[in-house]
Amino acid sequence: MATEEAQSSNAPEPSGQAQSGQPPSAASPEADLKAQVDKLSEEKRDLNDRLLRLAAEFENYKRRARKEQEDAAARGLESLVRELLPAMDNFDRALSASKNPSTTVTAIVEGVQMVQRSFFAALEKSQIRPFEAEGKPFDPNFHEAIGQVESATLPPGHVGNVFQRGYMIGSRLLRPALVQVTRKSEQAPETPPSTPGQAN
DSSP, X not given: OHHHHHHHHHSOOOOHHHHHTOOXXXXXHHXXXXXXXXXXXXXXXXXXXXXXXXXXXXXXXXXXXXXHHHHHHHHHHHHHHHHHHHHHHHHHHHHHHHTSTXXXXXXXXXXXXXXXXHHHHHHHXXXXXXXXXXXXXXXXTTEEEEEEEXXXXXXXXXXXXXXXXXXXXXXXXXXXXXXXXXXXXXXXXXXXXXXXXXXX
16 A cells, blocks of 8 residues: 555646646637738739739730721721722723714713712622702701702702712711702792883
8 A cells, every 4th residue: 555655646747738628729829810911912912813814815805806807897998999990990991982082972971871880889789879869858967058049849948959979888877968958939029010101
């Protein structure tokens, strides 16, 4: 018995943590804060990289879209000019024919009319066409008034004369027609005929 008591008294006492049953202390608040800062910094770098990539991709998209638009405009212009070239050929032939002394005025007029038809056909393929204005009610959406004119056949507010054709492209106005608009006729009062033998 004495020996057991001596051994018991010589055994090392347990530490305070073991006596209290508490786990080892957690990391310090400074360490937690540093870990959070490092995480946020990493997320910021990733976000910045993504934004830079998106910005670069958007610039590339704008360049591609601009080039495609320019190419489409160039192709449209080439198509229109290609259609107009035959009309220019007809115009050259009409000019050459007009220099021939044997060419009549009627032949020259027919040649010019052929050129005009060629031009209109070429424009029509690009959905460009003239529209009729003379005799129509004046419409500021399609007509540009450059003066007034009296008319014995048209009521006031109508197109009396057309000085320049108007054109549409598709359903949109390309160029308004330059016109004169009719106004109410201002007739002077009639003077009764004088009777022979009337004294002044």
